Amino acid sequence: MSGQVMMIMFLKKYRTVVLPAVVVLAVVTLSILPAGCGGQDTSGRLKVSASIVPLADFCSRVGGEHVEVQCLVPPGAGCGHTFEPTPGSMDFLSKAGVFVENGLGLESWATDVLSKITRPDVVRVVAAEAVPADLLLPSVEGEPGLEDPHVWLDPSLAVYQVEAIREGLVEADPSNAEVYQRNAAAYIEELKGLDGELRRELEQVKGASFISTHPTWTYFAPHFGLVQVGEVEELPGKEPSARRIAELMEKVKEFDVKAVFAEPQLSPRALEIITKDAGPGVKVATVDPVGDPDNPEVSDYIKMMRFDVGVMSEALE
Numbered sequence: 001m002s003g004q005v006m007m008i009m010f011l012k013k014y015r016t017v018v019l020p021a022v023v024v025l026a027v028v029t030l031s032i033l034p035a036g037c038g039g040q041d042t043s044g045r046l047k048v049s050a051s052i053v054p055l056a057d058f059c060s061r062v063g064g065e066h067v068e069v070q071c072l073v074p075p076g077a078g079c080g081h082t083f084e085p086t087p088g089s090m091d092f093l094s095k096a097g098v099f100v101e102n103g104l105g106l107e108s109w110a111t112d113v114l115s116k117i118t119r120p121d122v123v124r125v126v127a128a129e130a131v132p133a134d135l136l137l138p139s140v141e142g143e144p145g146l147e148d149p150h151v152w153l154d155p156s157l158a159v160y161q162v163e164a165i166r167e168g169l170v171e172a173d174p175s176n177a178e179v180y181q182r183n184a185a186a187y188i189e190e191l192k193g194l195d196g197e198l199r200r201e202l203e204q205v206k207g208a209s210f211i212s213t214h215p216t217w218t219y220f221a222p223h224f225g226l227v228q229v230g231e232v233e234e235l236p237g238k239e240p241s242a243r244r245i246a247e248l249m250e251k252v253k254e255f256d257v258k259a260v261f262a263e264p265q266l267s268p269r270a271l272e273i274i275t276k277d278a279g280p281g282v283k284v285a286t287v288d289p290v291g292d293p294d295n296p297e298v299s300d301y302i303k304m305m306r307f308d309v310g311v312m313s314e315a316l317e
């Protein structure tokens with residue numbers, strides 16, 4: 001008998017004895033954990049799953065060291081209108097104590113996923129629903145009764161989302177309520193400061209018109225005195241038709257459009273056509289509606305807003 005075969009036999013024998021012991025140990029360990037620790041990781045931090053990057057950032061700022069945050073939609077997928085969750089992200093979500101989504105139709109994939117895999121006691125935060133109804137704007141896709149979901153890009157509305165997240169964390173983990181309240185209050189002050197800072201920077205280009213990739217700036221534009229006159233995409237992720245491009249070119253003339261704001265997910269082909277047709281007077285600049293933790297320029301919400309406003313004020317001059 002070769003050494004290798006002997007080793008396999010040994011392993012087989014070993015496994016039959018040891019494995020059940022490991023399983024028993026695991027079951028015992030799980031059953032002796034104190035009640036009420038649902039949705040926490042091994043170090044006792046509350047597991048928080050957020051749909052998009054800005055909401056994940058809000059959760060990190062409010063939760064601080066008491067939360068472990070996972071973002072479902074990867075940064076490259078933009079605001080995730082056409083996102084499909086991966087098995088890896090589902091694993092975290094299935095253990096999360098809090099799930100934070102934007103709502104207003106952004107995460108059409110969420111309801112199905114949530115009902116199947118989240119814990120029965122998961123605290124679900126629909127952050128955009130915290131924005132008062134009279135501050136919501138209709139969706140430009142024109143479907144009656146639908147509101148535009150991109151509220152986080154107006155810092156004064158992001159404050160409502162941060163408050164909703166604070167309430168969700170307090171509900172799931174009341175023992176750290178004071179910390180969540182303190183962190184949220186400090187962050188909201190920062191957001192108010194940011195709002196004023198961005199307003200001052202955009203003052204010089206007030207009233208300027210632009211075309212966006214998709215209805216990203218529906219709240220941002222009127223809040224800061226800019227005009228989003230059209231969108232390249234007719235539907236999320238859909239390439240613009242020749243007719244769509246012709247309509248946009250009309251708007252470029254009619255509204256004296258100064259810039260087209262591209263986003264990472266817009267196809268280079270569509271952008272090429274628009275750039276060529278729009279003429280030399282129209283600048284094309286890339287903005288980011290969600291940010292990316294791995295890119296130092298836009299690694300959190302506040303940096304991303306400063307970056308986008310910097311790009312915009314330069315392009316709209």
Ligand SMILES: [Zn+2]
Nearest residue numbers: 079081214216
């Ligand atoms: Zn979007």
